[in-house]
Amino acid sequence: xxxxxxxxxxxxxxxxxxxxxxxxxxxxxxxxxxxxxxxxxxxxxxxxxxxxxxxxxxxxxxxxxxxxxxxxxxxxxxxxxxxxxxxxxxxxxxxxxxxxxxxxxxxxxxxxxxxxxxxxxxxxxxxxxxxxxxxxxxxxxxxxxxxxxxxxxxxxxxxxxxxxxxxxxxxxxxxxxxxxxxxxxxxx
Amino acid sequence: xxxxxxxxxxxxxxxxxxxxxxxxxxxxxxxxxxxxxxxxxxxxxxxxxxxxxxxxxxxxxxxxxxxxxxxxxxxxxxxxxxxxxxxxxxxxxxxxxxxxxxxxxxxxxxxxxxxxxxxxxxxxxxxxxxxxxxxxxxxxxxxxxxxxxxxxxxxxxxxxxxxxxxxxxxxxxxxxxxxxxxxxxxxx
DNA sequence: ATTTTCATTGAATCTATATTCAATATAATG
DNA sequence: CATTATATTGAATATAGATTCAATGAAAAT
Numbered sequence: 001x002x003x004x005x006x007x008x009x010x011x012x013x014x015x016x017x018x019x020x021x022x023x024x025x026x027x028x029x030x031x032x033x034x035x036x037x038x039x040x041x042x043x044x045x046x047x048x049x050x051x052x053x054x055x056x057x058x059x060x061x062x063x064x065x066x067x068x069x070x071x072x073x074x075x076x077x078x079x080x081x082x083x084x085x086x087x088x089x090x091x092x093x094x095x096x097x098x099x100x101x102x103x104x105x106x107x108x109x110x111x112x113x114x115x116x117x118x119x120x121x122x123x124x125x126x127x128x129x130x131x132x133x134x135x136x137x138x139x140x141x142x143x144x145x146x147x148x149x150x151x152x153x154x155x156x157x158x159x160x161x162x163x164x165x166x167x168x169x170x171x172x173x174x175x176x177x178x179x180x181x182x183x184x185x186x187x188x
Numbered sequence: 189x190x191x192x193x194x195x196x197x198x199x200x201x202x203x204x205x206x207x208x209x210x211x212x213x214x215x216x217x218x219x220x221x222x223x224x225x226x227x228x229x230x231x232x233x234x235x236x237x238x239x240x241x242x243x244x245x246x247x248x249x250x251x252x253x254x255x256x257x258x259x260x261x262x263x264x265x266x267x268x269x270x271x272x273x274x275x276x277x278x279x280x281x282x283x284x285x286x287x288x289x290x291x292x293x294x295x296x297x298x299x300x301x302x303x304x305x306x307x308x309x310x311x312x313x314x315x316x317x318x319x320x321x322x323x324x325x326x327x328x329x330x331x332x333x334x335x336x337x338x339x340x341x342x343x344x345x346x347x348x349x350x351x352x353x354x355x356x357x358x359x360x361x362x363x364x365x366x367x368x369x370x371x372x373x374x375x376x
Numbered sequence: 377a378t379t380t381t382c383a384t385t386g387a388a389t390c391t392a393t394a395t396t397c398a399a400t401a402t403a404a405t406g
Numbered sequence: 407c408a409t410t411a412t413a414t415t416g417a418a419t420a421t422a423g424a425t426t427c428a429a430t431g432a433a434a435a436t
Binding site: 191195230 | 411412413414415416417
Binding site: 379385391399400 | 408418420428433
């Protein structure tokens with residue numbers, strides 16, 4: 001394995017470790033030394049891979065943003081099916097793939113006040129609410145979703161999903177809720 | 189006005205200022221000096237009123253916990269009416285009474301990982317989810333609420349409410365959603 | 377085999393902020 | 407008024423934790 005590959009591997013290890021710690025303890029409570037110890041490597045070496053703690057967060061949030069980008073040119077799958085499937089997959093992933101799960105939660109955390117400005121900006125730039133609103137509107141036109149401000153509906157939907165994911169992170173092993181409960185927010 | 193009253197007033201002023209700042213910038217990003225400047229008073233004087241920044245947070249969370257205590261011996265008001273009314277009032281308050289609004293959000297923040305341990309414990313001790321679950325169960329027995337794990341339903345409901353409140357805090361002036369949208373999570 | 381480059385460490389800095397403190401002003405008390 | 411108690415300030419201190427750095431080891435290149 002070439003040196004560049006080695007470095008890439010190590011970088012990933014740091015990223016994954018940091019992701020887990022950020023989600024489990026929060027960004028500010030996670031010390032560089034904690035991440036280093038968990039990887040494991042010396043504290044100083046962390047700065048060989050990432051300029052700063054904030055850069056590390058930024059790298060994660062950028063990955064999250066790239067992974068989360070809403071697919072604009074969705075084929076004509078009916079909105080109610082789209083959201084239902086999305087939830088099913090998200091919950092399934094969350095049980096099996098810690099990465100997806102953690103990333104979802106980190107993106108939510110990163111959007112909040114008090115997080116480093118640049119990371120926050122990037123997390124907020126993934127405009128899931130606006131994008132979903134379009135599809136919700138389509139569902140309203142189809143007469144499947146309830147009427148009302150589609151952006152507001154979208155916000156309620158995502159607030160719910162985010163909140164549930166965080167609860168699941170907090171009490172691990174918790175059951176996932178019935179997808180229909182959440183779809184009820186949207187459905188007529 | 190006696191001195192003790194004066195002191196009490198000042199204490200309240202600090203608490204209200206801190207509450208607002210904690211909610212708007214987050215706990216860690218709010219420096220004691222920021223709170224002091226906003227009250228206004230000197231930084232040093234803050235410690236005449238509160239032992240530490242953490243004590244200040246703790247005082248707020250204790251107030252929140254006291255205010256939030258779920259009323260056990262609720263008269264026989266039907267569950268669906270109870271939750272509907274609760275939401276209506278919460279949203280109405282949030283438009284007019286910044287205090288209630290901010291406090292609700294602070295309690296949510298305080299429950300999260302990364303917040304000072306003691307404050308977190310107190311915030312988590314207000315077991316809204318468990319308490320509501322009982323009432324949800326009653327609603328299920330009445331055939332008004334959908335079947336399923338009442339605690340999980342309760343969690344979904346509160347995750348939604350918390351998430352919506354936070355969105356509202358972030359984009360002020362935002363409309364409040366239709367209470368029925370949220371009730372749809374619970375209702376059959 | 378020698379040199380150059382990169383990985384790694386642990387200890388030494390640097391910095392931001394919470395916290396303390398000595399000094400002063402202001403108000404209450406006798 | 408004199409004394410005592412409390413409020414207030416701004417500057418000094420303490421500390422946690424991010425960041426830097428000089429030294430060392432290990433791998434690649436020549």
